[in-house]
Amino acid sequence: MRPSMAGRLAVLFLTQMMLVVDTTIVNVALPSIGAQLGFSAAG
């Protein structure tokens, strides 16, 4: 694999990873977000 190919693949892999990670990354943080910003449990 040529170096430039590895670079392209790395950029595209990292992009896809970041976009998918953000679907779930806030799930675990929800309780502390709610406590600090004053969300209601249901809202």
Add this chain to the structure above:
Amino acid sequence: MSWVVTVYALFFGSLILLSGRIGALVGARRALLTGAGVFVVASLAGGLASSPGMLIAARAFQGAGAALAAPSVLVLLTAITKPGPQRARAMALFVLATASGAAVGLIIGGLLTGAFGWRSVMFVNVPIGVAIIAGGMFFLQELPRQSQKLDAGGAFTSTLAMAAAVYGFTVMADEGVTHPPVMIALSVAAVSLAALIAVERGNPAAVMPLSFFSSLRTAGPLLAMLLIPAGQVCYLYFTTLVTQQRLGYTPLQTGLVLMPYTLALILSNQLTPLLVTRHGERLIGSVGIGGLTAGITGMAWAVYDSTAVTALILPSIVLGISAGLTFAPVTGMIMRQAPDGNSAAAASLLQGLQQLGGAIGLSVVIGGGHSYTGAFLTTALFPLIALALFTGGALRIDPLTATSKGQS
């Protein structure tokens, strides 16, 4: 509060069809870099948010940026690789990022929140996004752009249809189909879809080219990509429910029960480039989808026959292996079958249908109100129908081994 989570998926799903078309017009590289830029700014704003409304708005812009960048990832992966082993490796890489991303998000989210507080889960995207933009500007080359204008009718109707469908099915999973907002949203989705079909008929540069659905060759793999995620999302949901409600597990313990599935998926996905190169996308994809059906049926048997957690492990491993075999060849086939100049539309449709499928699957199976066994048996129907659609479509296509010699 759950809007902090769902608004991202809602904006992503609503804009994904339109953004593929925009990417084709402005260039995939530019769309990816702009989307990543929007994502970085939105993440920064989210981390600085001082009110719930500001955080939800930032998550909406994150979803919009993600939608703008997402189709270009697949378009560029397809454009920079040649069909054959190289393409198969690129598809496996895409599946690796997609399949592990959700689990990685939960783990990183937990670690960052514990160590630095919730704002850090937003700020962490800033250096990553900047690295993507810098790396993209250095490594990626722009692809040829299309000159046709964006049709406003198609843009409007496709966005409205996706927004109403994603919203309607997501709320339906919680509230049922008789909940008035669900009925209104699904009606709006149906009317917008009808309008979209009327507007796009005969348009070769459509936001959603209807030619994708005029032959089973292209429609089969695409519709399989609607149904396969429906099965996977339901498997994850009901396995979580069984372990937490019936076995009384904590979220962390549930995560551990799902680990064999994730690891099996990642490992078998690593083997797909070799398997697809030797045996073709058609065979490996069909075996994978068949295995999904068997694995979910095995889950139904396991929760009917036993309350031991160990009974869940074997079908979960079968499912993981099968999912690892499935996604790369099906994705590869969809991208390869896209008519000339419609690579971006194929990437958009694939990711839009994938997301919609998850929402439809949950709303159908939860709405059915079954026992755990019934829920898994209903879920198994999704990959079963997907198997018929994929194989039916794939039989009209040359196996991959033929293309690596012939067409470009």
